[in-house]
Amino acid sequence: MDYSPLIEKRRARLSELEALIAAPDFFNDQKRASELMREHRRVQELMQDWDQLLKCRRELEDNQELSKSDDEEMAEMARMEIEPLEQEISRLEEKVQYSLLPRDTTEDRDAIVEIRAGTGGDEASLFAGDLLGMYQHYSEAKGWKFELMEASPSDVGGFKEAVCRISGEEVFRFMKYESGVHRVQRVPATETQGRIHTSTATVAVLPEAEEVDIEIRPDDLRIETCRSGGAGGQHVNRTESAVQIFHLPTGLMVRCEEERSQMKNREKGMRILRAKLFEAKQREEHEKYSSQRRSLIGSGGREEKIRTYNFPQSRMTDHRVGYTSYNLDGILAGQINEVIAVLQHAEMQERLAEEGLA
Template structure:
């Protein structure tokens, strides 16, 4: 495929953004400037890959000519260099292809990560806490910010349910493949006979919705204030700070009671509500994807079993791409890049095929 016309268009757009970013008042509109700055960065990466790709192609041609030059020493050096150049050219072409793909408008957003204990009782709640710690460590390593919006602790120190907001660069793009059922196989701390139990927790990763995504009309939202209950500290338990929001058309209910401020709890509840409504919209869009792509990466639904964590074997298996790694101990410390990168690569390959770039 001839990428030159596409690159020419991208280069013109990059120059336009360069000019815009140099104008006074560019950063007055934080939202718009943020979007354009991200587009500028992505285009810059594309053009850098393309320029390097062209350079390597030239070097490959020169090396191939040297092989035919008749100079045995130069020919031997060039022949050794050709496989290295070919491999690098293949990598750069893939980078260019990925960068040409139309971006998902939600990829650059922050994310809400919901973790819920599933089957397995107390052990499931402890595993949910382990997943929260795993994602928090991963976020910390990336320089992302983690904020708990709502939580329901269990009696044994785990979580029945927790909602976190993770903010930073391309959070949703990186974490969106984590939605689904996570299964754990291990010996619970409470198991006297040393038997392995199987438990599960459900993860849902939602792009943070903005007010423009959904207009929450006053007559479609019912907001109730009530007294907090359960764990949360004396200050929380003695104030009417809990807020429950009902979206009447969909029946979606969100309750927030973690904070002492009624206003803050209302803001958090509306943030979660908007993101859950956006998730519904996403699932409708996902139904339009090809059956092959859904089978490759999955629908992203909460009900889909995506991964098994086997402690006795120190093993993590992602069932969507049939990938197994034997570093569960490090994985649970937040070093999840290997599987996340493989999921992203698999998804991008399918998107390339759908776009006719493969």
């Protein structure tokens, strides 16, 4: 397919963006300025990739011609260049294709990640803790900020439930694939006969919502304060800093007690509530749009089993794309770039087919 007409539209848009950025009042609206700067960076990167792609294509043609030369030494040198150029062209074509797709407006957003222990009792809570650690390590490797917003520890050192906020560059673009049921197969420490147990934990990744995305009326809320339930000595005993927020129209309830300040807990609770309401709104719109199509990466629903972590075989399998890795220790240490790249590729191929760009 000839992408030149689409590229020229993006080139024209780049000129528009540069004119807007140069305007004296550009930074008067910080939110709009930030959005336009991100768009400018993306379009500029697309132009660089496109120019590099054209350069590689020309070099490939030259080397293919030289490979037919009567000068055997020159022909051999040209042949050695062909395969690396073909690989680079394939990589750049994929990047250009992805950049030309209609932009998912949530991809640039920060994410709220909610992890809950599922079936399996204490072992499920320990696995929920493993997943929380995996995402914390992954965030650190990406240069993102990881913030624990709410947690309910279990008696054995894991978590019945944990909610964290991850902020940084394009967090939701990478984290969105983690939503679903994660299954673990291993021998629990309390198992005396060496039998493998199967447990689950549920992950929900929500794009962080802004106030303009969701209107929450004060009349729709019931906010209660109570004492924190965790460790904390005199502060817990004497101060009602924990906050419970009930959204009456939907029945949603959010509780926050991680902070010593009631105001901070309320602020965190509203962040989580806003993200939950935004996710529900998006899910409804997505279901209308995708009722007639198959999704290679699944629905991202909480009920869908997406991965199995098998400790005896040091194996992790992502069932959506049939990807298997035998580096389980590395994955739990946050090395999940490779599986996310495979999922991104699968989603991109599906979206390219839908847009007629494949």
